[in-house]
Amino acid sequence: MNKQLPLAVLTTIGIAATNPAFAASDIYLKGGIGWAHSEEESATIGDLADPPDRVEAESDDSLAYQLGVGYRLTKWLDAELSLSHIDGYELSGPYENDGSPTGEVGRTEVDTTSIMVLGLVDLAAVLDASWPLKPYVGVGVGYARHDMGRFTITNFSSRIDSHTSSGFAWKAVFGATYPLGENVSLDASYAYADYGEAESSLDAYEGGGNLQLNSPLTLDIRSHELSLSLRYRI
Template identity: 25%
Template sequence: MKRPLIAFIAALLCGTPALAADLYVEDPAPVVAPGGWYLRGHLGMSNQRLDRMHHELMDDVAVHDFLDDGSFDSAPLAGGGIGYQFNDWLRLDGIVEYRGKADFTALDRYDGDGDGIWDGTNDYDGAKSEWLLMANAYVDIGDWYGVKPYVGAGIGASRNTFSGFRDINVPTVGVAYADEDSTWNFAWALHAGVAYQATERLAIDFGYSYVNLGDAKTDNIRSYDDTVNNAPMNFEDITSHDFKLGMRYALQ
């Protein structure tokens, strides 16, 4: 009788640690989804184009022709903002961006009475800058060892300022100019880029944006002797190819 009792007690004692372990197993650590507020900043260069420049006096001549439709030099830009990462693929942010002065040049010629003889030319120059306010949405496509490509889109408003405008007519020894003027326009953008997660909080971002900035105009154009005061010069449908290097810093 003693041997079966001893065997039973031994079996009970051997099973106790396993039973105790089952009773005191800790819950697994919760999985925390990426998300939260972040700050962002960037530097870059703009490369702008326009669809057309136009002045009402161009409609008054028999023949008008652009030898140079007008072009902008590249110009620096800088911006910053705040955003929110909803999960590992969707984020939104709002930015304020200053886009530095891009020098502008254009050249035309005209035949006032249509007799086949060019009466003069106009050399145009000036500079344009912008303040851009934009809300953006991005989709992060994936994560390959910290490398995260993305696409996005944005809408907002652009305050386009044209300054230093001059119109020099060499054949007629004529000079006209216009004061600075600013206009607000609806703006939109398409984005693409790639970010590298340098640390748990810091991401380095190289991005491209196609931006539509709307229109711009000068103040009224005046002759050098102030004897003529005409309507402004208009610059229609301005777009830009932007290349930017920036950073995002998560706040939590």
């Protein structure tokens, strides 16, 4: 994980907690764990032939971790800075060489870390309802970093080296909070996230020798996520 990302969250928490312009009851800290499932993707590999090689990648479910700090901007709107980490999507599927099925399987693993700024709308406040369960909706934009492991084909006959890439990310979320005490709430949510493209290295090995790809193996990382977190209002 990029060490600068959790540092950014902690710095923001420190500024918010010590700035007298912020009312203490309007600031909350958040931490939780969840489940993430990546959508099936068709990954292309720009080797030296046309059409490019391809793998139809399906993903196993993965654990997701989340930290955040939020601030109530208005009666019905929260701003939240959120750091999340998805611990290793294992992606594998049938491998096609120059457009023809090979009967082999391509495999890789991708860790995704993101930092986003979200706007969360408190629907109970919008409707002026005094519900104990407070539903919310929101959207967020930010940055995602992907650490793609070595891509291999069945029996390790070919491989592409690991690589780190990054880019724009966004998320849409629906959830609800429920009070557990004066300052503590349970937060359950569903999110659809598009973390952009993860890319492999251009360095590859095939048939006993090294080669350079024309373009990397690319995977669009889009996921469905369920999270359970605790909010602590400071």
